[in-house]
Amino acid sequence: MSQPLPAVFRHLIVALVFRAMLPGLGMAQEGGVPSSPERINLTNFPGELVDKVVVPIPAEIFAVLDKLDEPDWNSGIQLPAAMDRGGERSLLALTFGSLVAEGFIAVQAKNAGEIESIGKRVLDLSESLGLASSVRPHSLAIIEASKNRDWAKVRDELDATQQTVRTTMEKLRDDELSGLVSLGGWLRGTNVVTSFISGSYSEDKAELLNQPGLIAHFREMIASMRGPAASMPAIRGIATGLARLEAIITEPGNLSEEDINQLRDISRDLLEEFYFAKSAS
Amino acid sequence: MNHHSRPIAIVCAILVGFGGGAHAFVNEAISMAFEAATPYVEQGFEVREDNWSGEVEPGKPLLIRHQLFRGNEYWFWAGTSWPGATIKVDIFDNEGNSVGLESFAKGSFAGVRSLPQKTATYFIRVVATYEKTGKALTAAERGANDPVAGVGEFPGVLDWGLVYGYR
Numbered sequence: 001m002s003q004p005l006p007a008v009f010r011h012l013i014v015a016l017v018f019r020a021m022l023p024g025l026g027m028a029q030e031g032g033v034p035s036s037p038e039r040i041n042l043t044n045f046p047g048e049l050v051d052k053v054v055v056p057i058p059a060e061i062f063a064v065l066d067k068l069d070e071p072d073w074n075s076g077i078q079l080p081a082a083m084d085r086g087g088e089r090s091l092l093a094l095t096f097g098s099l100v101a102e103g104f105i106a107v108q109a110k111n112a113g114e115i116e117s118i119g120k121r122v123l124d125l126s127e128s129l130g131l132a133s134s135v136r137p138h139s140l141a142i143i144e145a146s147k148n149r150d151w152a153k154v155r156d157e158l159d160a161t162q163q164t165v166r167t168t169m170e171k172l173r174d175d176e177l178s179g180l181v182s183l184g185g186w187l188r189g190t191n192v193v194t195s196f197i198s199g200s201y202s203e204d205k206a207e208l209l210n211q212p213g214l215i216a217h218f219r220e221m222i223a224s225m226r227g228p229a230a231s232m233p234a235i236r237g238i239a240t241g242l243a244r245l246e247a248i249i250t251e252p253g254n255l256s257e258e259d260i261n262q263l264r265d266i267s268r269d270l271l272e273e274f275y276f277a278k279s280a281s
Numbered sequence: 282m283n284h285h286s287r288p289i290a291i292v293c294a295i296l297v298g299f300g301g302g303a304h305a306f307v308n309e310a311i312s313m314a315f316e317a318a319t320p321y322v323e324q325g326f327e328v329r330e331d332n333w334s335g336e337v338e339p340g341k342p343l344l345i346r347h348q349l350f351r352g353n354e355y356w357f358w359a360g361t362s363w364p365g366a367t368i369k370v371d372i373f374d375n376e377g378n379s380v381g382l383e384s385f386a387k388g389s390f391a392g393v394r395s396l397p398q399k400t401a402t403y404f405i406r407v408v409a410t411y412e413k414t415g416k417a418l419t420a421a422e423r424g425a426n427d428p429v430a431g432v433g434e435f436p437g438v439l440d441w442g443l444v445y446g447y448r
Contacts, residue, residue, distance in 0.1 A: 040373055040404075047406075049346075054332070054347060057329065059327070166331075
């Protein structure tokens with residue numbers, strides 16, 4: 001009769017079997033197989049709809065824009081002067097998201113100097129939010145990776161920075177602030193993308209703005225805000241602006257050049273509520 | 282978590298999990314999903330830090346909405362950490378048509394690849410299942426060890442995690 005294997009070997013074998021089951025990693029390496037065509041009924045789905053919305057990072061849209069055109073990403077970087085937010089955490093959270101998006105623009109531009117400036121600003125802002133200890137390792141990694149021109153690593157760390165801040169906020173039961181970080185990033189990304197598209201319009205590029213689900217998500221998030229922040233002029237202005245964006249994006253048909261120009265101008269107006277200095281007009 | 286440290290972390294998680302008998306940790310499911318993604322990073326996929334996770338009754342399908350952009354290629358990877366549980370992941374457009382081009386489902390890991398034909402909201406379906414027969418039985422349930430109260434017992438729900446990458 002065979003003796004049972006010692007526990008340590010059983011564990012090792014199980015771990016190796018798990019790795020072997022992964023494509024590209026182990027002995028049982030296999031390519032994927034085509035999925036069988038299938039339809040599901042979305043209006044009567046026999047299961048559970050997951051509430052959580054994961055907002056794409058600007059780099060996802062930038063990647064497509066790079067395939068369609070050769071944008072001058074350096075001209076898209078507009079790091080504003082640091083402004084005193086008066087410790088208002090909602091505005092700090094929005095600004096944090098926009099700063100991270102600014103970092104993604106600088107990565108597309110492969111501009112190490114700007115990335116370093118943005119990395120330092122991200123750290124300064126995290127101190128105002130009381131999250132510096134969580135952000136510092138990412139901030140340093142961003143600066144280090146940019147010096148090494150490891151752009152994928154910079155993108156990875158920018159994403160990780162935002163995720164760390166959002167997760168920390170959620171652990172502190174501050175889901176509102178976490179959502180505002182995403183909104184700030186989305187607005188800055190949308191603004192730079194619409195600026196580039198309006199400069200060299202095509203329907204293929206304009207289609208990138210077809211994001212009604214995300215705008216609806218942000219509108220619901222702002223509408224559900226409670227407390228003093230909900231009645232701040234900046235937040236009310238953002239709520240109105242999001243409604244204007246939604247009205248354009250949900251129109252039937254392709255987004256026209258005029259639509260893109262409007263999206264650019266509205267997103268700029270919204271960013272002037274917390275990120276850019278207000279224009280003279 | 283740094284992507285480079287994930288393989289080590291997941292093996293440790295598996296070893297600790299099997300040794301300690303405590304399995305149903307959502308973070309472990311996410312780690313497994315990230316582990317499934319690891320080989321694709323070398324192919325140029327950038328794996329997002331943000332993700333979806335939770336617990337679900339076995340066999341109950343989950344539907345996740347997500348914005349995709351035409352021009353990018355996507356992989357979604359799912360994982361569950363309960364021994365013997367299996368997981369599947371599929372992707373559909375906003376009319377309910379399957380748009381997965383390639384997929385795999387191997388026990389606790391699964392993945393599906395898609396090249397969106399339009400920029401829009403898509404739906405990812407995750408199904409985790411567990412049948413308490415054969416290999417799905419824990420060592421205690423097979424009688425290999427004396428059962429310990431609360432250890433190795435199926436809690437009635439499975440953990441799941443879903444991550445994605447693009448290029």
